[in-house]
Amino acid sequence: MKHNTVSAIINLVEPWESLEPLTTERPVGTLPFGGRYRLIDFPLSSIANAGIRNVMITSPRSGRSVSDHLRSGNDWNLDTIRGGLFNFPYNDLSLVSPEKRDNLIHHYYDNTILFLKRSNSEYSVIMGTRNICNIDLSALLRYHQERDNPVTTVYKSIEADDIEPDTTVLQVTDNGMATAIVPASNTNVSPTDNGKLAKSLNIYLMSTVDLIDILKEANMRGDLISLERLMLQAVIQHNANAFEYTGFYANIHDIKSYYDASMSVLSEDNFRALFYSQRRIYTKVKNEIPTFFAKSSQVKGSLCGTGGYIEGKIDHSVIFRNVFINRNTEIADSVIMQGTRIGAGTTIENAVIDKNVVIGPNLKLKGTPDNPLVIGKGKRIFRQTEVTND
Amino acid sequence: MKHNTVSAIINLVEPWESLEPLTTERPVGTLPFGGRYRLIDFPLSSIANAGIRNVMITSPRSGRSVSDHLRSGNDWNLDTIRGGLFNFPYNDLSLVSPEKRDNLIHHYYDNTILFLKRSNSEYSVIMGTRNICNIDLSALLRYHQERDNPVTTVYKSIEADDIEPDTTVLQVTDNGMATAIVPASNTNVSPTDNGKLAKSLNIYLMSTVDLIDILKEANMRGDLISLERLMLQAVIQHNANAFEYTGFYANIHDIKSYYDASMSVLSEDNFRALFYSQRRIYTKVKNEIPTFFAKSSQVKGSLCGTGGYIEGKIDHSVIFRNVFINRNTEIADSVIMQGTRIGAGTTIENAVIDKNVVIGPNLKLKGTPDNPLVIGKGKRIFRQTEVTND
Amino acid sequence: MNENDEMLAIILAGGQGSRLGKLTKSTAKPAIPFGGRYRIIDFTLSNCANSGIDTVGVITQYQPLELNAHIGNGSSWGLDDQNGGVTVLQPFSSTEGEKFFEGTAHAIYQNIEYIDQQNPEYLLVLSGDHIYKMDYRKMLEYHKAKKASLTVGVIPVTTEEAKRFGMMNTDETDRIIEFEEKPEHPKSNKASMGIYIFNWPTLRNYLTTSFSTNKKLEDFGKNVIPMYLANNESTYAYSFEGYWRDVGTIHSLWQANMEFLSPHNSLNIGDHNWRINSKAQVLPPMFLTNTSNVNNSMIVDSCYVSGEIDHSILSQRVSVGSGSKVVDSMIMPGATIGKNAVVDHALIGEEAVIGDDAVVKGTTDDIAVVGYGEVLGVKKS
């Protein structure tokens, strides 16, 4: 075991139903975000920036989108002989038929335990992907090492009024220890004096030996529960150090929160906090040509990816790579993902358009800030009647 | 589509039952062979040597052994931006529960079709792993291009007397066309004048467009049959050019054939034909230290991998990497796989010892050439009573 | 090389490119940024990869740090084949002394050991400083069909342009019968593109003989081609018809960038069947603020635009402050332009800083240049 080394597990088995249709064909972790990224890029970049080289991904299903995006892990410095990226699919227990569960019990935790043993690491960090942040995991490790509790978990201070009832918060003691992670609606949790709650970021650091023990015990009990629930149990059983994260943060749990997070990055302060900190965000490298802005284009307050061809008017929107925006279009307060084409004369407002969509000419697509219009991946829309505007 | 480019599919869904216990935890394709290789290395090397850069692997189960061995494909030149290695697990239809089959019908061929379309290749070659050969696929392509039939398949001429009844042979017409692939016991197949049969090597070359059509038709019919059976059907339906392979060949279908093939490589002619042709055999790169031969060692007529420590006597055997042979041992006519340790004073004869086995001191392990003794992966044997010698 | 390969490519990337003035003070010409996302050598490297050439030697000598870091292990172009890939060849010393490269042919001679290791049948010699797309396989087929000893790539030029090029005069079979360097009265319109296919054993023989006898074949144009013609080696011209630009001067570099801006440029950079690749970098998307105004321009990753951009190219990490105006210019990576500045008909070097209210104004005939890292008009506080 090498001194101070850390291995990481990114858990892609996360609730996805409220994000449909964006998550119909992908786990939450590969949801595109911020003009060229996927949600998994944020934890993976934190991991890469902390010099962590052993990473395991637990995927719910086969997930072509996961392996297509990650490939060998090279884009996150994870394919050197000093470590590697290990992708283990089929970890969604809800998909296992009841009669097969018994057979699975003794295999379910095996991959994880084997990965941890081979990693030869002293500590392990477990992260999800639906809390976007750019965290310094080296600082988290130092914080953990300076304290006594076996587990350290992470929170962001949020105004109690801003929190949605179905998200989870840490129950923090006066001396800064987390004793549980509970829904914000839980009556045991009250805001601090300054009216803030400790929103859980679903990040856990502990010694690898302890994590292996937790997995082995669950295995012996025959519990087929998810890694995320196992971590919640660990916090309750062992108490945890509560580490405060203070940088950019957004939680993605439904369409509106995804839309709001996308729009929030258009604020220059947030944009710089997330993308221009000392810790860079890495993603799959793409070789695109420059984006061409035609004479007729008018783009204001927006993010754009490369490879695009822009003739129309764009205001306060996130435009991904390889997007084609025809003349006389007007796009406002929207997210247009990679490879999508918008026909001439079409107006789009408060909308999220997934990848490789084709929108015909002279249409009107209109959502509201509270209920953004969503067009699913690969859709072709040529008639106004195909769209239900708000 | 680029001129003359070829993509390849290696099918790891192959019969494995007769090779137990060697195949209990691995598909036939990752069976160790020849001191440092796995069976899949032979087709993969033929592919790499022909400059093919797009390869798909269809695996029966999750198969940690497959992804551990292949990693990014770098060892076979398959991780450049000009192509890639795509590993699709869970293709063993016998493992799918009947009630899920209906749902699967429209997805089963999707991965393969998507791979073929993205590969942008003009031709596709389909290979298995249980026929060891070192074939020039460029020559196969030229042969195919010079002829009219849509499919080309490959055979090795074998003495009719040497063939086992349960293997398959090509039914070849007078003008050199294969009209079917049938069991050797089939009464329609008779040896040629010189008493030879055309043993099928289970290799198929055709245009990618044709292969996509075959897959789409099977999809539409709702056939959930394996790729291998689909190829047999293609030969019957379309007729096939029959290409003769003349190099080293061995077929692995049960323990005895595996043992015989291993021993056959100890003949210097076979060894050179397989490993020192112009077409090199690639495998996963390992950084091992040199093998140390102690003063007491006596090694004759054997292959050895690196990283070993040899004190005993070895005759006519295949010794893999990292094997530890204690003093006063006598090993003859055997295969000892990677990481295995043999205790002092132990005698081993006509045996196949799988990976990471520990054999205690002063034991006698003895099989016969017709019925080799097999010790499964990771076994620990310290008492004579644990072994059933012939 | 792989067993099926018969041609090795050598890219001559060692020249200083002194006609590019300040731009090549601290970097080699092939490493100069082009078109917002590329460096000049990307075109030649991508042509090699797209032509199925797996093994490429890049001969560098002058300020190679940036170029070498750009090339890396060649993986950005798929040139990281285990049996081949890119090898950077730089000066070295041996028991025979220090081996600097005195000319194009001399550079080949000094690296004979590397070429012998690859053991090619044909040697493709390329320049690292031209903007074009070309399938070298077709030229090799032509070379074989003509049973040539040397084939020279040529491009048609006007009589006026011909006076600045090495011109190939051919017979009706395209065999080269005469070579004229910068002729006053051109006899043909076939200008050498600096692209050669040699039968390697023949060239090797000429080079070793000449350098051992002191009749030094230092340069391909000045020495080798004349000797081939004198010795009656079968030397042919291969005509190329597509877009091709030598970007060896400030004006031609600017001009080619402006042509690159046109959606109708015959270079067709967006063609997926002949991709031009470059070193992969992950940077945040471009950010266009509420005061930006972009027309007829190309912008790439990680640019920050608050000002007006008209018919210009911004490379990676370029920042343009509000009230500034960039017209008919090419801004290289990392350059920062402050507020209310004017940049017009200019090439701005990497990491240059143009202060608030500064004016950099050239004309079509006299393009303004700001050097790498140069700081201009920044007021001291």
Place this chain on the structure above:
Amino acid sequence: MNENDEMLAIILAGGQGSRLGKLTKSTAKPAIPFGGRYRIIDFTLSNCANSGIDTVGVITQYQPLELNAHIGNGSSWGLDDQNGGVTVLQPFSSTEGEKFFEGTAHAIYQNIEYIDQQNPEYLLVLSGDHIYKMDYRKMLEYHKAKKASLTVGVIPVTTEEAKRFGMMNTDETDRIIEFEEKPEHPKSNKASMGIYIFNWPTLRNYLTTSFSTNKKLEDFGKNVIPMYLANNESTYAYSFEGYWRDVGTIHSLWQANMEFLSPHNSLNIGDHNWRINSKAQVLPPMFLTNTSNVNNSMIVDSCYVSGEIDHSILSQRVSVGSGSKVVDSMIMPGATIGKNAVVDHALIGEEAVIGDDAVVKGTTDDIAVVGYGEVLGVKKS
């Protein structure tokens, strides 16, 4: 470098190593094969990787082709980090002229641009030609604890050996108070291992000042350490206790190989916690025929052995015919030994050919050497 890194390693691999005679005629010393599976520089590169150093510059100059191909993109050692990795630094030219390297410190000075790009706090300077395992992190911790400006790695030697080394005389706090090159009467047993940790800004300042004023600090031992001592820079000795060998002569190279053969060698090559890696190559397993007889020897992939091997090392692709006897020797990759030949107390170079019945016989005091590719005793047919 990565943001958390503070130390850059530079490996000086440019020397000819002329005391190795024929062995370094066509290759650089750090590329010489060692121990059957390694090249000398593997030890230093592996030490860097195992010490958590991500960014390594390798300065080469003399016959670098084999060395550069061996190093590649550094992936064999895990030194292919996106923000770091191995960079090979070779002579180049700039507007200031041609930059060959005149000495160890001068080589650092000539590559100041590369080092500045990495912007390290500490510079670790290493030789590429020593066999040892060392955790440079511990030396850096010592350097920081001592608040040193320069820390020199030292190893205890006998008084006799001391006459051949640069010796560090220290006070009771291990501060170096005097440096003597090859002293007739050594005052200490602390020999310099040629391993230095410098505070980079300080060294940079000394180098740029000295080269701009013509007081040239060309060599670390001859010039830099004396100047540091003269200027009262805090310079400390860091004592290393493990196995360490300078393999700069034929005899020491042979000796270290023979020591490597012992299962009790304190180098402990099999230790999984400090792996020595080398360029990965896939070759068939070794084949030992019915007439082979191997004792006390190390053999690797792709060897073919029909003869007798006694207390010797065979590297990759070595072939020994029947009736031949190899004793107390180290055979480098690709060498072929025919039938009934004798090789005794010898170093056989790469790809050498020893004919049938030939005898290559040295003694402990006078090791026989056959050069790279040399052909010996092959009868003409």
